[in-house]
Amino acid sequence: xxxxxxxxxxxxxxxxxxxxxxxxxxxxxxxxxxxxxxxxxxxxxxxxxxxxxxxxxxxxxxxxxxxxxxxxxxxxxxxxxxxxxxxxxxxxxxxxxxxxxxxxxxxxxxxxxxxxxxxxxxxxxxxxxxxxxxxxxxxxxxxxxxxxxxxxxxxxxxxxxxxxxxxxxxxxxxxxxxxxxxxxxxxxxxxxxxxxxxxxxxxxxxxxxxxxxxxxxxxxxxxxxxxxxxxxxxxxxxxxxx
Ligand code: F6R
Numbered sequence: 001x002x003x004x005x006x007x008x009x010x011x012x013x014x015x016x017x018x019x020x021x022x023x024x025x026x027x028x029x030x031x032x033x034x035x036x037x038x039x040x041x042x043x044x045x046x047x048x049x050x051x052x053x054x055x056x057x058x059x060x061x062x063x064x065x066x067x068x069x070x071x072x073x074x075x076x077x078x079x080x081x082x083x084x085x086x087x088x089x090x091x092x093x094x095x096x097x098x099x100x101x102x103x104x105x106x107x108x109x110x111x112x113x114x115x116x117x118x119x120x121x122x123x124x125x126x127x128x129x130x131x132x133x134x135x136x137x138x139x140x141x142x143x144x145x146x147x148x149x150x151x152x153x154x155x156x157x158x159x160x161x162x163x164x165x166x167x168x169x170x171x172x173x174x175x176x177x178x179x180x181x182x183x184x185x186x187x188x189x190x191x192x193x194x195x196x197x198x199x200x201x202x203x204x205x206x207x208x209x210x211x212x213x214x215x216x217x218x219x220x221x222x223x224x225x226x227x228x229x230x231x232x233x234x235x236x237x238x239x240x241x242x
Pocket of ligand 1: 034035036037038039040066067131132133134135138139140141
């Protein structure tokens, strides 16, 4: 596990964009796993800049997002589909036919989850998976539980997640109660993982995840078992491990 502690959010975002762009430049046909939420917004902004100013070429990559709320329509500004279009896809030369995000309006959820896993498998292994972390230790939307789901599945969101994500909605009531998420085995099967965390409210869970025991009550603690993990923190998020 490699841990970088950066001075602030901007430096964390630039480091993450540097690593992700290096992956794309080294392997233009990389399969990239993407995350949403507040944390990677700065990384996406930097990647867009690299595309515009430094010829970073997205045309051959394939992407799989970790998760999507359920139910939610693509044109809902709170959907992760909308987020990805706004923050990255609309601004770079990505081939949208190679972009994958779980369908938040799928009628047959079991089939959607199975198809998503099949598409990931058919694309080959994910080269680099970007992750954020919930204040409760979730990765993707794998919430703390007595046991974790291995593959893409429908999740009942934790009260803590609904609370944390209500900051992106007008009210707590508007936050969807469920989501589709890659499973822990899907995530752990990526060749490389890169987790970003920023801010004091992530400090305690970062410490528990990387220095404590491995437990499904802290899904991010499973990252300790992965052979190639890069963690990029700003000073606040690192404050309990320094
Ligand atoms: C989003 C995702 C979530 C977030 C986590 C942190 O695709 O998988 O695990 O990374 O909830 O969210 P923020 O960055 O908003 O604190």
